[in-house]
Amino acid sequence: MLKVKDLAYFHKGDTGITEINFELQKGDHLAVIGESGCGKSTLIKSVYGFFDLQKGSVYWKDEEILGPAFNLVPGFRKFKHLSQEFDLMPFTTSEENIQKFLSRETPSQNKKRSDELIDLFDLEEVKHQKVKTLSGGQKQRVAIAQALANPPELILLDEPFSHIDQFLKHRLRRRLFQFLKKNKITCMFATHDAEDVLPFSDFTMILKDGKSIDFRPTFQVYNQPKNVYCASLFGDVNSLEASEFGLEGHQEKVLVYPHEIDIQENATYKGRIISSYFKGSHYLVEIDYKFTSIFATSKAEVYIGDEISFGLDKEKIMKRLN
């Protein structure tokens, strides 16, 4: 379906992306992650046909996606791209914006479709309000609804929830990705939030300095991280000496997530608490162990300076790595 081969695009000033290769099938969801400035937006725009590539190709089925040199209006017609800037019409209402790309020949169907999206994205209260008067989060929801009103074959989302508050984010995220799966819409989205990635993507690509350093099913990207950079995109991570913690078999250093280490009474390893952060269901704690810092979890509250012992679920860690 989507085939990206040896893609390279450099902005003026020589920053950009290179050596990008991947394929997606219909209905697949791909999360693109990486530190700020690594090239996520550039990749999303390149796939959309926003740039004239310096090298490589992008195909959707048998059609090559070409840049502005070949198209008056940049962007492949079967795709929708939702930029960080939204691109809405400010002086018309939310509802009119959502209906913008619908055919004028079927008004009752249009109404049904836009009502469904207004409901899906909690826009009932602002549907008659002009877009210029909406908050950032409301605009973002209108832009998502507009992009789906006439469902594309592939949707490209650039940080789709960046302006949406936590209160609505979880519900909207579930609804959006359910809608895309139900309608078999292929999706590629750039994000900084691990909570977008793990539950909602089939595949994950990790970018660093404009290159793809991992592209695998999300489950594997998380469970068998290639290095500290890759693992740390999902949160804190420890790089532990395998021999010190009985984790031999893979490499000298093993990447272990904090939830795999916990404070237990009379456990093997002894350390001292350096810091503790309340996380609701648990505490994330930093332990000084033989002058190195280890992130772990604790069910009970602990205090800075406490002498504690901690253990690792070695079997589970080794299973994850295999």
Ligand SMILES: Nc1ncnc2c1ncn2[C@@H]1O[C@H](COP(=O)(O)OP(=O)(O)OP(=O)(O)O)[C@@H](O)[C@H]1O
């Ligand atoms: N129009 C442009 N002209 C010149 N350089 C650009 C342009 N757009 C992006 N860049 C540069 O290209 C690199 C990649 O930028 P890009 O916006 O793709 O990164 P990103 O991973 O999406 O970043 P962020 O997470 O901060 O949104 C950066 O160094 C950026 O400064």
